[in-house]
Amino acid sequence: MSFNFFVRSNITFGRGAAEKLPEILAGYGLKKVMIVYDGGVKAAGIAEKIVAQVEKAGISYIIFDGVIPNPTNEVVEGAAVLAKEAGVEGFVAVGGGSSIDLAKAVNVLMTNPGRIGEYGGMNMVKNPCLPLVAIPTTAGTSSEITNVSALIDTEKVIKYVVIDNNIVASDVIADPEFTKTMPVSVTAATGMDAITHAVESYISNMATPLTEYNALAGLKILYNNLPKVVENGSDMEAREQMMLGCIITGFSFSNANLGFVHAIAHTLSAHFGLAHGMANACVLPYVMAYNAEACPEKMVELAKAIDLPVSGNPEKDKYLLADALKALCKKLGIRTLKEQNVPEEAFDRLADDVLKEPVLGFNPRQGVTKEDVIEILKKAYSE
Numbered sequence: 001m002s003f004n005f006f007v008r009s010n011i012t013f014g015r016g017a018a019e020k021l022p023e024i025l026a027g028y029g030l031k032k033v034m035i036v037y038d039g040g041v042k043a044a045g046i047a048e049k050i051v052a053q054v055e056k057a058g059i060s061y062i063i064f065d066g067v068i069p070n071p072t073n074e075v076v077e078g079a080a081v082l083a084k085e086a087g088v089e090g091f092v093a094v095g096g097g098s099s100i101d102l103a104k105a106v107n108v109l110m111t112n113p114g115r116i117g118e119y120g121g122m123n124m125v126k127n128p129c130l131p132l133v134a135i136p137t138t139a140g141t142s143s144e145i146t147n148v149s150a151l152i153d154t155e156k157v158i159k160y161v162v163i164d165n166n167i168v169a170s171d172v173i174a175d176p177e178f179t180k181t182m183p184v185s186v187t188a189a190t191g192m193d194a195i196t197h198a199v200e201s202y203i204s205n206m207a208t209p210l211t212e213y214n215a216l217a218g219l220k221i222l223y224n225n226l227p228k229v230v231e232n233g234s235d236m237e238a239r240e241q242m243m244l245g246c247i248i249t250g251f252s253f254s255n256a257n258l259g260f261v262h263a264i265a266h267t268l269s270a271h272f273g274l275a276h277g278m279a280n281a282c283v284l285p286y287v288m289a290y291n292a293e294a295c296p297e298k299m300v301e302l303a304k305a306i307d308l309p310v311s312g313n314p315e316k317d318k319y320l321l322a323d324a325l326k327a328l329c330k331k332l333g334i335r336t337l338k339e340q341n342v343p344e345e346a347f348d349r350l351a352d353d354v355l356k357e358p359v360l361g362f363n364p365r366q367g368v369t370k371e372d373v374i375e376i377l378k379k380a381y382s383e
């Protein structure tokens with residue numbers, strides 16, 4: 001057995017964890033940072049709490065609050081110009097995956113030449129980046145832990161990923177209180193994204209014993225707590241568990257990567273602007289049923305991790321997980337592709353682009369065809 005498992009971030013976890021920010025920033029000896037967040041974080045009153053902590057540290061700062069869902073190359077490059085002009089020495093990113101992914105991408109351009117689009121793919125970032133403190137306000141993307149930044153190339157109409165250990169946040173401040181203001185639909189969608197990460201990284205053909213260990217542990221926590229936080233957003237114990245589950249799962253997929261579900265979700269977001277979690281969730285059960293042919297034993301292990309009633313007949317048990325995920329999506333109000341206004345006429349074009357997604361290379365079932373993709377999209381459209 002031989003493998004590499006990369007972990008980098010110093011994690012400060014718990015309610016009130018943001019109060020540690022001045023101490024963390026002081027540890028880096030920074031003189032100026034860029035604080036990155038979006039309108040939702042501002043409206044929830046979280047941004048001002050973070051700004052107050054940066055002020056407490058006695059560090060000067062500039063604010064970039066132009067984060068958009070599914071950040072584009074243009075937004076990244078615009079923010080990088082501002083950061084360079086201001087001479088920032090580090091970043092504090094507050095928000096969901098979009099804020100943290102954007103900060104990671106801007107950080108690449110602080111110490112590496114050229115355009116952000118040149119860094120798509122794996123291990124393309126040659127120079128180490130500046131310190132980045134990631135403060136998640138959702139429990140889903142695990143962007144605070146991972147080596148991934150997902151961006152939109154508006155010219156090529158693709159969602160692509162920069163995957164590189166150089167972009168991992170140096171510090172994570174995980175305060176479950178910050179996830180309390182998430183609307184119900186965002187809680188459901190981001191939580192389903194996290195569940196997708198757990199199952200896709202577990203069955204990935206890059207999985208190792210350490211990623212599998214984390215994926216199973218993460219799935220168990222997420223599956224048991226997501227319905228609780230969707231039902232009652234103020235259940236702080238469940239919120240805390242969701243945040244913990246995301247970090248544990250992040251260790252897995254940052255090292256083992258993802259698969260077919262994300263290939264479809266990236267394409268849906270690039271073409272129709274679908275929110276990432278919702279795009280994943282609506283195809284997840286069907287892709288898992290499809291993948292069950294290639295890795296039946298692993299599907300049974302996933303089913304056992306969430307205490308599904310395994311019969312001992314692998315031919316039957318391999319679909320237990322897919323069925324349970326379908327039931328969970330219904331329970332959480334995950335919308336079909338039809339309800340998300342994806343036209344059926346686009347399936348042909350979408351399928352062509354899904355097949356070009358590099359993340360498909362990590363999927364356990366290889367040889368995915370255009371017909372396979374269209375069949376899954378049809379199920380996600382109407383079922």
Ligand SMILES: [Zn+2]
Nearest residue numbers: 141193197276
């Ligand atoms: Zn995802």
